[in-house]
Amino acid sequence: MIKVAIIGTGAICPAHVKGYLQFPHRCKIVALCDIYPEKAEKMKQEFQLDARVYHNYQDVVKEEQIDLISVCTPPYTHANITIASLDEGKHVLVEKPMAASLEECDAMLEAADRNHRLLSVVAQNRFTTPMMRLKHILDQDVIGKIVHTQVDSYWWRGYSYYDLWWRGTWEKEGGGCTLNHAVHHIDLFQWMNGFPDAITAVTSNVSHDNAEVEDISIAIATYQDGALAQLTSSVVHHGEEQQMIFQGEKARISVPWKVVASNAKENGFPEPDQKRMEQLNQIYEQYPPLQVEGHAGQINDVLHAIESQGKVLVDGEQGRQTLELITAIYQSANTGESVRLPLDKKARFYTRDGILQHVKPFYKKGKSVDNFSDQSITISGSEK
Missing domain, CATH: 3.40.50.720 (NAD(P)-binding Rossmann-like Domain)
Structure with a gap:
């Protein structure tokens, strides 16, 4: 026991x-x-x-x-x-x-x-049937080389969300939506898509002037083979629609599950590749659902x-890689420069002191409460 x-x-x-x-x-x-x-x-x-x-x-x-x-x-x-x-x-x-x-x-x-x-x-979020099925398909290379990935980590949090005493500060929370909400999607992204070579990012705070941290960020990841990925992290999106889309050379797959595959006509315009779509749907459905x-x-x-x-x-290495991508987003957004990966110990944002020294707070945190009476939260857009 x-x-x-x-x-x-x-x-x-x-x-x-x-x-x-x-x-x-x-x-x-x-x-x-x-x-x-x-x-x-x-x-x-x-x-x-x-x-x-x-x-x-x-x-x-x-x-x-x-x-x-x-x-x-x-x-x-x-x-x-x-x-x-x-x-x-x-x-x-x-x-x-x-x-x-x-x-x-x-x-x-x-x-x-x-x-x-x-x-x-x-x-x-790795431990869900849809994500395991998507990872299984990507590992089999059925859709060909990944040329573009779209990660939408859309959440919505009201103004009072950042009233909690430790939220909304660089010292206590360590960052905003990129670190504390999109972390799951960024983890899934690097697990499924591999580690990029560079990050270019911008962040903003458009709806929460009671927080030092960002409430939206947009990052572009580049790969050595020329592939691109875009990652949007947000707590200002009503509806909290979240998705990951992988565009391969031969087909497009995503969570929520959707598959589209095209062949080229003689003039280069697309026509449906029904055989590949049927194959992908079959692989997806045949992967056994997780018991827990x-x-x-x-x-x-x-x-x-x-x-x-x-x-x-x-493991810890996987957790570190996810934080490394997030750190690169913050470093790029605050310096206005693209950041090469991996980050080493000389990176300006490697240490906590380095982050606090170089980060540019959007606002000064004002109101602070010890606890909320309502402790219910949303996970992946649904009450848990």
């Missing part, structure tokens, strides 16, 4: 609790921790957990009975809590984004390596890796 602790009992915590509770014969939540212990106590009562409540994470990581820790705190705390947990011999599942800087990511990776413990970064999805799917993956002493699908 794997003993689990959850540090941070805010809005994302219930997704972890519900995930672990799907595997009662494999794991048990034995500890909840929050700087506001009444929140942890409320979570304990809501899910009727047989767990101890803590207000200090240092006490949690020292508990010998704990095997695995979920880190569900604000991004600027991820590195310290994760490293302390790994150094005490615990495996860690840390929420997105992995950390506030690449320097912190590297310190977390070093801690996992020296302590021989698993480090997994939450990317629950989302956070529960990733938790299942982590539990299996601990039980089998194997590897996780989304």
Whole structure:
């Protein structure tokens, strides 16, 4: 039985609790921790957990009975809590984004390596049937070379969203919609499409003058073979329509699922390639649906890796790569220059201090509240 602790009992915590509770014969939540212990106590009562409540994470990581820790705190705390947990011999599942800087990511990776413990970064959208099916098709090269990718990470958040005390500041949140909302789509993008050679980006804040950070960004990624990708991150799009479109030489596929394939007429104009579309639809439908999805799917993956002493699908290196793309977007947008990848330790935005030194806040954060009475959130455009 794997003993689990959850540090941070805010809005994302219930997704972890519900995930672990799907595997009662494999794991048990034995500890909840929050700087506001009444929140942890409320979570304990809501899910009727047989767990101890803590207000200090240092006490949690020292508990010998704990095997695995979920880190569900604000991004600027991820590195310290994760490293302390790994150094005490615990495996860690840390929420997105992995950390506030690449320097912190590297310190977390070093801690996992020296302590021989698993480090997994939450990317629950990988653990969905549509995404696994899309990845399966891309790996088979049925649509040919990818020539253009479109990633639309569209969300909508009202003005009061940034009133929460840690949101909307570069110091505490580490960034805006690019880091904290589009992180999932950017993770999927680099997992499916590979790592680009350069990023050119612009950011803006058009609707939230109570935040220092961006509420929309547009980035262009370039590849050595000439392929392009465009990534839009937003919290100003009503409807929250989200999509990923891959244009190959032979066909177009996407999530939500849609396939279009064309052949060229004698004059170069398109006509439908029905045979290829039927083939792609068949491959898509034949891929078996996942038994558990989302956070529960990733938790299942982590539990299996601990039980089998194997590897996780989304490890620290993958989490770092996602943050590296986001860091490049911020560096490009704030310097007005294209950024070559990969980023090294000399990059201006490699450290947290470097980010705070070079970033240009849009506004000064004003109102600040400790908590919202309504803790419900939306994940991928639907209530969870």
